[in-house]
Amino acid sequence: MKNKWSIGFIGTGVMGASIVKHLLKVGHEVHIYSRTKAKAEPLIELGAKWYDAAGKVAQESDIIFTMVGYPQDVEEVYFEENGIFANSKDGTIVVDMTTSQPTLAKKIAKHAKSLQMEALDAPVSGGDVGAQNGTLSIMVGGDKEVFHKVLPLFEVFGQNIVYQGEAGAGQHTKMCNQIAIATNMIGVCEAILYGKKAGLEINTVLESISAGAAGSWSLSNLAPRMINGDKEPGFYIKHFIKDMRIALEEAELMHLELPGLKLAKQMYDELAANGYAENGTQALIDYYTK
Known part of the structure; x- marks a missing residue:
């Protein structure tokens, strides 16, 4: 394992930007690509080097992290002419942190191997707060030996880092x-609404139920935002809908019925149709109040 890597990072959004900051802080050289340079200016000021194509980042990097929006964006940055695969050198490691399709993760791993490269799928959980604090939960699929090579980098911005198995397992x-979050968010909203209707001081209610059997990350981190009317995205509704759609598609392939997930997706679909796609997932509370 190298002490210092030449790192590529593609996708410097709400979470990606915080991860890049952590990598810069510990002294790594970080090459970044984002569609809009202006949004990357704060990272450039901290020392990141910006490029106007994913392929240019690939040419400068030993390891490349990707964290983009949708599976089609993943396909683009990896497989297009100006993308990663066409411009990387032998031995490069690619790590896709986008929440994407398991089948696409397997496709990336197979193609990487054909080019003498190595690949991991490593989606994360913890939202903007986890990214800012360097406490993300990271779920990793791919070759176990490659996982151990990259583990010291994961530890820079993650806390609960677990190897899950072969490509696609992450x-x-x-x-x-x-799936667990989807129906939990419904429960969080309904608990808040019930407490208010009962005339309770809802912040005091949270003190009790957050520390008990009902406790969850969403209850501790998103319920206060719901109460304060804060809809800023730690995680976009549009991306959560994408994730739920992938989960439902995978469940269908496994002949698995998930009615709770279907209900949550229907609720979020309705919110998106009413202009909430760019809000954070905690805006689900407005499904009940609008």
């Missing part, structure tokens, strides 16, 4: 994560 684990 993405399948993230689907489990999103």
Whole structure:
């Protein structure tokens, strides 16, 4: 394992930007690509080097992290002419942290191997707070030996880092994560609404139930945002809908019925149709109040 890597990072959004900051802080050289340079200016000021194409980042990097929006974006940055695969050198490691399709993770791993490269799928959980604090949960699929090579880098911005198995296993684990969150968010909203209707001081209610059997990350971190009317995205509704769609598609392939997940997706679909796609997932509370 190298002490210092030449790192590529593609996708410097709400979470990616914080991860890049952590990598810069410990002294790594970080090459970044984002569609809009202006949004990357704060990272450039901290020492990141910006490029106007994913392929240019690939040419400068020993390891490349990707964290983009949708599976089609992953396909683009990896497989297009100006993308990663066409411009990387032998031995480069690619790590896709986008929540994406397990089948796509397997495709990336197979193609990487054909180019004498190595690949991991490593989606994360913890939202903007986890990214800022360097406490993300990271679920990793791919070759176990490669996982151990990259582990010291994961430890820079993650806390709960678990190897899940072969290529695609990280993405399948993230689907489990999103399924658990989907129906939990419904419960969080309904608990808040019930408490208010009962005339309770809802912040005091949270003190009790967050520390008990009902406790969850969403209850501790997103319920206060719901109460304060804060809809800023730690994680976009549009991306959560994408994740739920992938989970439902995978469940269908496994002949598995998930009615709770279907209900949550229907609720979020309705919110998105009413202009909430760019809000954080905690805006689900407005499904009940609008």
